[in-house]
Amino acid sequence: MREPFKIFYSIFQEKTKLREYVDSGRRVFGTMCNNVPEEIIHSLGAVPIRMFGNYGNTNLANSKIPSWTCNYARNVMEAGLRGDFDFLEGVVSATTDDTKIHLFSAYRFYIKPRFSYLVQFPYVRDEVSEEFFARELERFAKHLSSHLSVEFNEDRLSASAGVYNTYRELCGEFESLRAEEKPKIRADEFMALMLSSLSMLKEDFVSMADNLPEMLGDHDGFSDYRLRVHLSGTDFYNLTLLRLIEESGMAVVSDDLCTSAGYFTGKVEGDGFRGIAERYSGCTACVMTSSNTELSVEERLRFIRKKIKENNADAIVLLKDRGCEVCGHQCPWIVREIDIPVLVLDLDFPLSVEQYRTRMEAFVEAHGGG
């Protein structure tokens, strides 16, 4: 990993920015899902960050929640039980899948945060549901504003939406750089950027990373690959596996991960809560919400096809966490319906690195051309 990315990764790993915020009296809220509308938290002067744990073994968590749940959930629980999140003022999750709902409940039960809220997602995008969702977001804002004793203000919400949109544009620029014929960002570097951006205020990330696209633009880019791949999955954040993918002769040119493109794709276009509601029920890759005439898996397939086309991917690497229910239900449809080769990796942690390497190398041999 090159130098500037190392700095970003250390922000995630060492929680350096978070410590600064806490030390300066800012209140920090942890989110358990990429679909938590962070703009609302941000508009009330608080700091929204995504909760992550990074433990190979999750022994404490396994005594509280089943060991077959996804790596993300077990790690958040493990980190919570070990006290890693003691600095948090509260936690927010969403009813986007069963694990996120019950992780929220279990976290509340065992760790007892000072504030907690579960955002109720509609699974349908129609007028009634959009209206409900906007009112639900308003309800969330009221609860949070009452907890923080900070008055809610629509202008501030609009300003926060602007900050997040700028951030999303910047991520889009990074995305374009990795999609070039000679990609200018490695997969692990891209993920380091994403993870750091999930661990600090978006305006701070933008001011730190704003000059990076220009700097990277001058770079020649990488041509040491045989296969351009799209990464599909959910709450994935393991850099070792990303390095392995690229060491095996693949270049990651796009993704639909909840920790990356599934998080930053799609801007808030409309005003107020309705604008936020429309963005969150309509733009992300993994959310189970769809229009009345379509299924969410169809929307996900469309999202993936678009990314593949825009970024010229030749194949898909599907990261199927063994405990992820979204992957568990949708994976066969991605394999069946996307018309390029797919490598499905059943993910279990700790990683069996050599087994994965063999499979990746064989995949590149089969589909990587000359």
Next chain:
Amino acid sequence: MENNWNPLGYKNLYRELFKKHLNRQNELLKNNRPVGWFFSFHPSELIYIFDVVSAFPEQYSAYCAARGSSVDLIDTSISSGYGHFLCDYFKTTIGMIEAPEKATPPLMPKPDFIISSRALCVAHHEMAEVFARYYGIPKYTVNYPYWTTDSLKNPDELTKEAEWADELYVEYTVERLRGLVDFMAEVAGEADEEKFREVFRKSEKTSELLIKILNLMMSKPTPGSQREISDLVFIAFFVLGSDYALEFCENAYEVIRERVKKGEGVSEEKHRLLTFGIVPWHSLKIYQYCESMGANFPVNLYVNASVHKADSSNPYMSMVRRSMHFTNSSYEMLDGVVKTARKADIDGALLLENTGCRITSMIIRPLAERLREDLGVQSLILEAPQCDPRVMPMERAKTQIDAFLESLA
């Protein structure tokens, strides 16, 4: 051991109930009525209001588990690329779709439409999507909230009547339910207003009897076996609103009432255990094994979750109430369960962790903690997927139960 087991004798009542249910299905199929697939906590009254053929992936999968075909069907699903740690009901149904020759007949009829909901789990919604895509059929989704302490106050563990529920969530759910009625009218034709009221009246009476039966189960000694009581979920979930459900409950109530009046129990009672978790349909004899040793089950929280007090004067609120069970509520809301456990005077708990079911499996440890902290009651947690006997070999389960009962003695 068998001598110390004296069930209520609901077997014949169930036989009659299933016969009538199947006759209705066959009659409607002959008349080309549309087929719908539904899930638990769906407002089953609508099935009878709109005269549609109903099929339930959960019930069919339980049937396959009881008949021994579910293992092959689960393996078929995993071979097709679906996740291992998903609901057994989903995997068994996928197996039926992909390899019908391995499934126990009669198979579920092909659906013309499917109703998805989240009154229990997002998995219902996720699996409804998959099934809808297989068959290319329309799907309607009902969003229920996941209740938390800031949206629901003091729901009764059996009736699901609550002191207060947040209007925003109730209103939205009612809107979706009204949309469901419109959707049903579109696929099955308009229903008669009087029929709507009549079905809900039957549902109300049936629900009252179910609640009475479950209350009587808490008598001392425990009057019935969980081999019989656990099947009440079929009535509460799937056929509530039908004539035959009402008839069953009237008879079943009389039987248990007589039993309680006489002071007879299912066995010579030594222990009173609470149980929770989806029933392991492949190994129902696990209950009989415990009961034969004097460990009876006055409370099955899974069955309790399935019932609610239907209200014919307010049918839409009644449908919303179905979602106000503790498995659809945040874990600080276990007070109602503790109250029931206290009332039943339990001295232990057998909790079943259903691998792949995030709902039952994730709440089990908090439940065990509350029972220990509030009542000083210990729990035995067994890993027991509802359709896959490989994870819960009976002999191993018996050994664990023996040791647990010995520790209670």
